[in-house]
Amino acid sequence: MAGEASSGGIEAHPMDQFLIKPLFGDEGLGLFTVTNQTLWLAIGVLIAFALLALPTRNATLVPGRMQSVAESLYIFVRKMAVDILGEEGLKFFPYLFTLFVFILISNVSGLIPASFTVTSHIAVTGVLAMMVFLTVTILGFVKHGPKFITLFWIPSAPTVALRVILFAIEFISYFVRPLSHSVRLAGNMMAGHAVLKVFAAFVPAMGVLGIVPIGAMTGIFALELLVAFVQAYIFTILTCIYLNDALHMH
Template sequence: MATEANGAEEGGLVFHPMDQFIVSPLFGDGAVNMFTITNVTLWMAITVLAVIGLLVVGTSRRAIVPSRAQSIAELAYGFIYKMVEDVTGKEGVKYFPYIMTLFMFIVLANFLGLIPMAFTTTSHIAVTAVLAMAVFLTVTVLGFVINGASFLSLFWVSSAPLALRPVLAIIEIISYFVRPVSHSIRLAGNMMAGHAVIKVFAGFAAIAAISPLSILAITAMYGLEVLVSFIQAYVFTILTCVYLKDALHPHH
């Protein structure tokens, strides 16, 4: 029975769309430990180098007629700066460097993951959870440093009827502590789902009868993933701005 099952598997269409998300050691085949250099480590390092290359090296000449790299960097700078200013107000502009770095890291990690044979680091909850927790802790500490105990007024909806305020306070507290969970899962889930679907369509490309349709579907999904890669970086960043606004102006 085992032989027949193996034969059926070899004769059929077998592909594993989730294999692309396996974390493996970069050197050797041993177990992955805390300090093991993995494919995730490699592509995160490449992402950091890409951010430095675009924002530092690409803008080093500061030409009046900008190069392509300088144009992209300036567009990204203006886009994020306006977002921070519009959402958080003038008080939030001082935190622009952190938010800009966060956006550039996520968007470039997403785009690099679209390169064939690359690894999408933002598809792993371990990566996005660290980014989300960094935002959560930064915003929370900042809220108490700036506002003191009055930061707790964020959970007290003073505009609601008095009888409902305790209930709403519990809901607000739960909602606040769920933020890093939703913040991280949203990004990782969307990136993982899109790449898995592309892999599934790529598996069907081996069948001659439906190969043209499969290639067409891959092309459409790839174009959609390019858009999703930017949108998810934008959503992560604008939610960070919203949370920062709550820390700067906690009063309802």
């Protein structure tokens, strides 16, 4: 929330926009409470359906606008999967495409005024990252068996002692992946939205000069729109890289 304090100063609460609140009643949050986060998760699914399923239901040889958007997203993610994983990786394309579209729509919809950015919460991004981690780990052991452990062994290191040290470092970094994978997305979404809220607090306080922070907000909004696409891309391409480790052991 933002506004002028009674003392004439500026009062801004940029983190209030990330609070999870129940939609019905004030009894607090429970296991089955319908919240603003629940609402925007459902809205994200509906947007994905409207963006991808409806335009391609009666696809034509010469695509319209919405069909072109859906096909462009499809081709973009498919090319990413093939470039990194090879043709063998196409079996994971539905998973990668779902990840990309969900994160992209959640990021962009969070820029709508009075909306809620579900990807700003580690509870959401953590689940996504943990799913990737478990998929990669299970796939690695299913495909390679115990040999998957050699993913952390660096045979090119000059001494055995150094190889052991590098093994420990690689092993720890592997288990840190879900944390870095999730925090990167949530942190970027939260930071940009908080900055927008801070600038919004200056608009009513500065009166006529409020046009200055409005101009700054326009630039930041454009940057946040770019960040929304970039973060969806980064999350998906890192997933491809992790899957490549499990498939090809290099």
